[in-house]
Amino acid sequence: MAIAEPKIVYQRPTSLATRVTHYCPGCTHGVAHRLIAEVLDEMELREKTIGVAPVGCSVFAYNYFDHDYVEAAHGRAPAMATGIKRMLPKNTVYTYQGDGDLASIGMAEIMHAAARGENITVVFINNAIYGMTGGQMAPTTLPGMVTTSSPGGRDIESMGYPVRMAEILSTLDGAGYVVRRSLHDPNNIRKAKKAIRLAFETQERGLGFSLVELLSSCPTNWKLSPVDALQFIEDKMIPMFPLGDYKVNPEIGKLRV
Amino acid sequence: MAKKLYKGNEAFAEAAIRAGCEGFFGYPITPSTEFLEYMAKRMPELGRAFVQAESEVAAINMVYGAACTGKRVMTASSSPGISLMMEGISYIAGTELPCVVINVMRGGPGLGNIAPSQGDYYQMVKGGGHGDYFPIALAPSTVQEAVDSIALAFDLAEKYRSIVHILVDGNLGQMMEPCEMPPMQPLRETPPDWAVSGAKGREKRILSSIYIDPPDEEVTNLRLLKRWMEIEASEVRYDELHTEDAEIAIIAFGTAGRVASTAVRQARAEGIKAGLFRPITLAPFPKKEIAALAKRTKRILVVEMNTGMMLDDVSRVIEGKVPIEFYGRLGGVTPLPDEIYDEIMRISHNIDAPAPENPRMEWVTRLEKILEGEN
Numbered sequence: 001m002a003i004a005e006p007k008i009v010y011q012r013p014t015s016l017a018t019r020v021t022h023y024c025p026g027c028t029h030g031v032a033h034r035l036i037a038e039v040l041d042e043m044e045l046r047e048k049t050i051g052v053a054p055v056g057c058s059v060f061a062y063n064y065f066d067h068d069y070v071e072a073a074h075g076r077a078p079a080m081a082t083g084i085k086r087m088l089p090k091n092t093v094y095t096y097q098g099d100g101d102l103a104s105i106g107m108a109e110i111m112h113a114a115a116r117g118e119n120i121t122v123v124f125i126n127n128a129i130y131g132m133t134g135g136q137m138a139p140t141t142l143p144g145m146v147t148t149s150s151p152g153g154r155d156i157e158s159m160g161y162p163v164r165m166a167e168i169l170s171t172l173d174g175a176g177y178v179v180r181r182s183l184h185d186p187n188n189i190r191k192a193k194k195a196i197r198l199a200f201e202t203q204e205r206g207l208g209f210s211l212v213e214l215l216s217s218c219p220t221n222w223k224l225s226p227v228d229a230l231q232f233i234e235d236k237m238i239p240m241f242p243l244g245d246y247k248v249n250p251e252i253g254k255l256r257v
Numbered sequence: 258m259a260k261k262l263y264k265g266n267e268a269f270a271e272a273a274i275r276a277g278c279e280g281f282f283g284y285p286i287t288p289s290t291e292f293l294e295y296m297a298k299r300m301p302e303l304g305r306a307f308v309q310a311e312s313e314v315a316a317i318n319m320v321y322g323a324a325c326t327g328k329r330v331m332t333a334s335s336s337p338g339i340s341l342m343m344e345g346i347s348y349i350a351g352t353e354l355p356c357v358v359i360n361v362m363r364g365g366p367g368l369g370n371i372a373p374s375q376g377d378y379y380q381m382v383k384g385g386g387h388g389d390y391f392p393i394a395l396a397p398s399t400v401q402e403a404v405d406s407i408a409l410a411f412d413l414a415e416k417y418r419s420i421v422h423i424l425v426d427g428n429l430g431q432m433m434e435p436c437e438m439p440p441m442q443p444l445r446e447t448p449p450d451w452a453v454s455g456a457k458g459r460e461k462r463i464l465s466s467i468y469i470d471p472p473d474e475e476v477t478n479l480r481l482l483k484r485w486m487e488i489e490a491s492e493v494r495y496d497e498l499h500t501e502d503a504e505i506a507i508i509a510f511g512t513a514g515r516v517a518s519t520a521v522r523q524a525r526a527e528g529i530k531a532g533l534f535r536p537i538t539l540a541p542f543p544k545k546e547i548a549a550l551a552k553r554t555k556r557i558l559v560v561e562m563n564t565g566m567m568l569d570d571v572s573r574v575i576e577g578k579v580p581i582e583f584y585g586r587l588g589g590v591t592p593l594p595d596e597i598y599d600e601i602m603r604i605s606h607n608i609d610a611p612a613p614e615n616p617r618m619e620w621v622t623r624l625e626k627i628l629e630g631e632n
Contacts, residue, residue: 017461048455052322053465062463068453070325071465073348076318079310083322084453086306087280087330091455109318112311 013037015046017066026219026226028183029057032125033064035193036096039200040067049092050084052077054106056098057131075106078113081120092203094121100130103139103163110169117174117208121199124165124211126180127218128237135221139163142240147221162240166213170246176208178247182215184233188243197257198248207249215241260435265400265425266291266333268436269359269407273331274299276408277442278357280306280330282319284338287371288427289361292333306330313338317345317358324354325464327452328445329411333359335427336377337368339385346420347386351466353481355414357407359423361430364589372589373427373512378566381422382539389478391485393421393492394540396510400434406537408439413492417484418451424539426562428512428591485541494537495546499525503532505604506550508571509560510536512591517560520597524605531601539567544574551579556604558582560597562590565617572616580612583620596627 012018016037023029040046046067053061055074062069072080077095085093102110102124113120129147130136136149140162144153170178177199181192192214199210215237217229224232263271270292273281281296293309300307306323310316316332323330334342339360349356362377364370379385382394393413397403403425410421448454453462468474498518500506505524509517514535524531534550536543551557557579559568565583572581584600586592613619 047457050325050453050455059467062465065461067456067461069461069463069465070322070453071352071463071467073318073321073344076314076321076345079315079318080322080325082308082315083280083282083319083330084325085322086308086319087323087326087328088454108311109315112315116308 013041015040015066017064019063021064022060023057024220026217026229027057028214028216029125031183031189032123032214032216033061035189035196036094036123037065038193039197042197043200043204045092045200048090049094050088052081052084052093052095054095054097054101055132056101058096058098058125059132061096075101075104076109077101078106078109078118078120078122082113082116082118085118085120089119092200094123094200096123097125098131099124099126099128099138099140103165110165111172114169114172114175114209114211117176119203119206119208121203122209122211123196124213125216126165126213126241127216128162129218129221131218131221140241142236164241166211166246169211174209175211175247176249177202177210177252179245180213180215180241180243182233182238182243184215184217184230194257198252198255201255201257202249202252205251207251213241215243260437262433262435263400264291264431264433265403266361266430267295268400268404269333269425270295270299271438272404272407273357274303275439275441276411277329277444278305278331278411279328279444280320280323281332282308282310282316282323282330283332283334284310284313284316286335286338288363288373288430289333289335289359291430292359292361313341314344317342320356321345321349321352321354324349324356325352325453327448331357331359333361335361336363336365336374339377339380343380343386346392347388347390348466350386350390350392350420350481351388352464353418354464355411355418357410357414357421357423359425362424362426370589371427373562373591374589375424375426375511375513375562375566377424378539378561378563381424390481391488392540393417393419393488394424394538395421396424396537396539397429398511398515398535400429400432401436403429404436404438408442417488419484419488424511426512489541492538493541493543493546495543496535496537498533498535500532500534500550500554502530504530504555504608505532505558505601506554506556507531507533507558507560507597507601508536508547508567509533510539510567513560513562516592516594517597519594520601523594523598524601529601529605542570542574547571547574551575554579555608556580556582558584558600558604559616560592561585562592563587565620568617577612581616582613583616585620585624
């Protein structure tokens with residue numbers, strides 16, 4: 001019996017570089033990177049895309065993608081992306097930012113990029129902690145959550161409450177597409193990919209600011225096994241950060257991808 | 258082209274447009290705001306980028322991103338705003354990107370006031386941001402010279418992939434003066450070979466200020482230094498007035514230099530051999546030229562609108578070979594020509610006196626007397 005010609009059903013996206021990861025075992029940054037690369041391939045955007053890397057664990061994001069990249073100062077990626085997009089409006093520009101970068105030091109830049117309706121895409125990794133500096137409290141850290149700078153657990157009396165960025169940003173008229181997804185299981189990863197696709201579709205159609213918040217794991221700093229960390233997202237993070245579509249331009253809502 | 262009457266800030270903005278500036282990102286601040294207002298109107302008319310940012314922090318980071326595309330981009334601000342920009346300026350320096358930053362300086366520190374000052378000398382000339390880098394710093398003294406310095410600033414920025422700071426003060430930003438605009442330059446059509454534009458048909462490009470392995474950063478610091486030494490060797494600019502035979506040589510930049518020129522002419526009219534050396538590039542500093550000046554003059558008077566910041570640089574060059582004196586006004590006060598003339602006369606009467614042990618200290622004593630008289 002003749003053997004059927006082998007068919008490739010899964011391979012590294014062209015937009016993803018061949019590079020050994022520096023991320024910790026069980027970290028979902030790698031998944032998020034891959035989803036972006038798959039979307040850029042599918043939409044054939046690689047050759048005109050410029051990424052903006054943040055400061056945080058994904059500070060070296062540019063090493064993992066095979067397209068042009070720049071590296072921003074902490075929190076300033078939306079401003080830097082604004083500068084690029086205004087000079088090269090036909091190019092695709094996206095930022096990749098963590099919660100400390102986007103929701104703490106970069107709060108002003110993200111809010112105003114959205115308010116201006118800046119035609120950029122933001123992939124926002126929310127893992128409720130500062131990873132790169134070793135597990136400090138982030139603006140998204142859950143109440144009671146132990147971090148190195150909230151060693152007794154986040155005390156809402158003195159340290160305040162977590163910030164829900166997708167909800168806040170969705171109130172701004174300049175935002176065209178703002179959703180929250182999670183990377184804790186295959187079903188949700190598929191939904192996350194679709195959201196990233198729609199975010200880039202928003203940009204390509206000139207419909208304003210687009211952001212996908214991705215609930216992500218940090219086993220190292222959460223001091224959990226990779227599997228337990230995924231469970232933590234489902235059990236603890238999703239109740240605080242509900243998944244959903246917070247703002248979808250009707251044109252994007254009608255899109256089938 | 259005929260001369261036209263321009264307000265300083267508006268003239269600088271038009272000059273930037275004519276020099277091919279394709280992106281302006283700024284935030285309102287007195288006394289530089291008219292620059293932003295002018296750009297707000299003109300840039301969109303020409304299909305070029307203008308954004309009023311949410312802060313100076315965002316503005317300079319927009320400039321940072323825009324500079325990554327290899328186009329001519331800039332911002333303009335004033336002292337407190339420039340302080341906020343120092344983070345981005347350091348990153349731009351670390352990424353070796355060209356851009357132009359204009360500081361219409363005002364009195365400080367802190368909120369200070371909105372009157373003209375030269376108190377940002379250290380910040381603008383020595384760097385101001387963190388890390389090991391060297392900005393080019395130009396200090397024009399008239400609206401026309403500032404207009405002409407903007408095209409030069411863009412040329413230097415591109416030639417050396419460097420930040421160019423232009424120091425003017427509230428006087429130059431706010432005054433109206435006739436000036437001739439340079440012709441409109443064509444825009445650059447192809448981006449430089451380091452710029453990001455999308456990796457079509459080429460390897461991807463990464464623009465970053467990160468060199469995580471110290472030996473890589475060391476090589477980078479060394480590259481920046483060597484480039485700086487090349488700039489020092491070939492880009493020094495200055496202006497001189499009656500310095501050939503001057504017994505009293507004033508060294509002053511920007512507005513202080515301009516006021517001093519009036520005092521020098523007045524002294525010359527009375528037969529006093531005064532002269533003016535005016536650095537146009539504060540960085541690179543005209544070291545050789547000032548050292549040469551020291552050899553042919555009897556006394557040097559440094560005049561600034563600060564507490565003697567350039568005085569330190571002059572002293573380092575002169576190495577005690579000729580006596581140095583200092584005169585400054587502070588906090589947003591511009592010296593009058595008469596004050597500098599009085600200084601020339603004072604020095605002229607004591608031309609062979611021993612060198613002041615501490616020129617700054619002796620000036621403080623004199624200034625305090627003047628302030629008593631003024632109040």
